[in-house]
Amino acid sequence: MSEQNISENKKRVLSCIQPSGMLTLGNYLGALKNWIKMQDEFDCTFAVADLHAITVKQDPAKLKQQILSTYALLLALGLDPEKHTVFIQSHVPEHTALSWLLSCNTQFGEMSRMTQFKDKSAKHPENVNVGLFSYPVLMAADILLYKPDFVPVGADQKQHLEIARDIAVRFNNKYGDVFTIPEPYIPKTGARVMSLQDPSKKMSKSDENPNAWVAILDDRDTIIRKFKRAVTDSDSVVKMSEDKPGISNLITIYSAVTGKTVAEIEKEFEGKGYGEFKLAVGEAVADELAPIKERYEEIIKDKKTLEELYREGSLKAEKVARKTYFKAMKKVGFVL
Numbered sequence: 194m195s196e197q198n199i200s201e202n203k204k205r206v207l208s209c210i211q212p213s214g215m216l217t218l219g220n221y222l223g224a225l226k227n228w229i230k231m232q233d234e235f236d237c238t239f240a241v242a243d244l245h246a247i248t249v250k251q252d253p254a255k256l257k258q259q260i261l262s263t264y265a266l267l268l269a270l271g272l273d274p275e276k277h278t279v280f281i282q283s284h285v286p287e288h289t290a291l292s293w294l295l296s297c298n299t300q301f302g303e304m305s306r307m308t309q310f311k312d313k314s315a316k317h318p319e320n321v322n323v324g325l326f327s328y329p330v331l332m333a334a335d336i337l338l339y340k341p342d343f344v345p346v347g348a349d350q351k352q353h354l355e356i357a358r359d360i361a362v363r364f365n366n367k368y369g370d371v372f373t374i375p376e377p378y379i380p381k382t383g384a385r386v387m388s389l390q391d392p393s394k395k396m397s398k399s400d401e402n403p404n405a406w407v408a409i410l411d412d413r414d415t416i417i418r419k420f421k422r423a424v425t426d427s428d429s430v431v432k433m434s435e436d437k438p439g440i441s442n443l444i445t446i447y448s449a450v451t452g453k454t455v456a457e458i459e460k461e462f463e464g465k466g467y468g469e470f471k472l473a474v475g476e477a478v479a480d481e482l483a484p485i486k487e488r489y490e491e492i493i494k495d496k497k498t499l500e501e502l503y504r505e506g507s508l509k510a511e512k513v514a515r516k517t518y519f520k521a522m523k524k525v526g527f528v529l
């Protein structure tokens with residue numbers, strides 16, 4: 194069987210990540226770890242969603258550097274640009290083009306309900322732009338162009354995925370079959386990694402307190418220091434419980450990294466204090482991330498290879514995207 198046939202028989206996966214600052218342990222455990230694993234079984238397409246990043250204010254020089262560093266980090270994580278497609282969203286114009294067709298089939302009321310829009314517009318009242326509002330439609334276009342069966346994301350993206358499915362179903366009903374209806378693929382452990390400083394909030398790279406989040410590229414000492422400083426409750430029993438959100442978050446992280454179950458972890462740390470547990474979590478995370486950082490330092494140095502890879506990735510992506518886009522255009526009634 195030729196390689197082409199093999200890939201045609203495989204189910205498809207698509208996901209993207211924004212290049213808005215340093216990627217975090219939350220991104221890694223909620224999404225990227227699954228991306229790496231899924232490469233063995235599925236035909237995968239992954240992108241740096243740079244168009245999404247400008248829904249909030251960005252410094253142009255910094256944005257450029259972050260797009261490149263995010264692409265390099267995806268390679269360092271072990272995504273394989275030869276077997277799969279790894280590209281930069283803005284290099285494939287069909288994303289914005291399809292998003293227009295989808296916008297005209299999406300209701301204002303649906304978009305107004307999106308919690309991320311509500312959160313971000315409350316956080317940046319000076320910049321509630323139309324792009325921030327219609328962002329989930331662009332995300333739906335990112336997904337639907339590649340007809341994926343599964344979309345690996347963290348729990349915070351579930352609502353956006355549901356709207357992408359609704360838009361696809363509506364479009365197919367109105368114009369005939371164009372899009373595959375994708376399923377979310379959310380990890381059992383690590384789908385919602387919380388801030389180390391305020392466990393009621395999601396771990397986020399935009400958090401002003403750098404101790405609240407761990408970057409994938411943090412060095413070992415920084416990682417361990419951040420875990421040592423993590424906010425926990427006043428008793429000292431390592432136990433998963435709703436009234437112990439800080440320690441529960443650390444148990445989740447330790448479980449996602451080591452593969453140990455919650456019961457195994459509670460047993461391992463029975464009679465031991467929080468200090469010992471926090472150190473163990475910090476060391477486990479640092480061990481897991483160290484080889485990624487090492488590979489990243491090598492990859493980011495070789496700008497020429499990096500450019501070759503993202504250009505090839507975009508060509509591969511565009512071939513698929515163009516086909517879907519023209520099919521949608523034709524169904525809507527445009528003259529091609």
Ligand code: TYM
Pocket residue numbers: 207208209210211212219220221222223224225242245331332335336344345346347348349350353383384385386387395396397
């Ligand atoms: P983004 O860039 O904010 O995050 C990338 C991925 O990381 C997951 N994630 C988390 N998971 C667990 N705990 C956390 N604290 C945490 N923080 C982030 C996110 O769920 C996501 O899977 N809109 C998307 C990017 C996007 C996209 C797409 C995703 C654009 N187009 C098409 C899927 C398909 C976003 O802002 O993710």
